[in-house]
Amino acid sequence: MNLWQEYWTPVRVFLGLGAEPQTLTFVQISLRGIIVFMFTLLMVRISARRSLARRTVFDSVFLVILASVLARAINGSADLLPTVGGGFVMVAFHRLLAWIAFYSHGFGNLIKGTEEVLIHNGELVQQGLRSSHITRHDLEEDLRLDLHSDDFKRIQSARLERSGGISFTCK
Known part of the structure; x- marks a missing residue:
């Protein structure tokens, strides 16, 4: 038995x-959970942190799939090392799509969506409102929470952003 096998056998059992x-x-x-956690931290550090912080549908779908795949490595329903390796491939693919979206406005709109104007002047x-499925009451609630007001007349514009948040610009 060589040195590698002597080392690897206890690790496999452990x-x-x-x-x-x-x-x-x-x-x-x-x-396994600790190992996957450490590798996941590394994956997130490698990925564009700003893009993950924006919480677009594109990023949310990526995170759900990544979490699902990596959970399989923890519970043993998939091999540990190939699954972690697959996680790194997913992070690289996410970065590739984000890079393409950065250079192609149309592609960015396709995978990340576009903002929708909810209030104008x-x-x-x-x-x-209709296309975003947002009611007047939803908008009033966000206005009260963000600007402590419910007067639409004070608002120059309100937009449903790609992240799902609503931004307000006052007059």
Whole structure:
């Protein structure tokens, strides 16, 4: 037995590599969780943090899928190392799409969406409200929470942003 095998065999047992999911122990699952957590932190650090902070649908879908894939590595329903490797590939793909969106406005709109005008010059824009499925009451609530007012006349514009938040510009 060579040195690599002497080292690798205890690691395989300790992490439950190659074991059936139902045979994993609490300690093995905990260690897998710690490893996946550390690699996930590294993945997020590698990815464009600003894009993940914007919380667009594009980023939310990416995070849900990444979390789902990496959870499989923790619970043993997928092999640990290939799954973590797949997570890095997903991060690289996310960065590639974000890079393309940066240089292509149309592609950016396709994957990240566009903003919708909800108030223009103090008046509600019914088409924007309708297409965004936002009621007058929803808009009033955001106005009260953000600007401590419910007077639309004070608002130059309100937009539903790509992140799902509503931004207000006062007159």
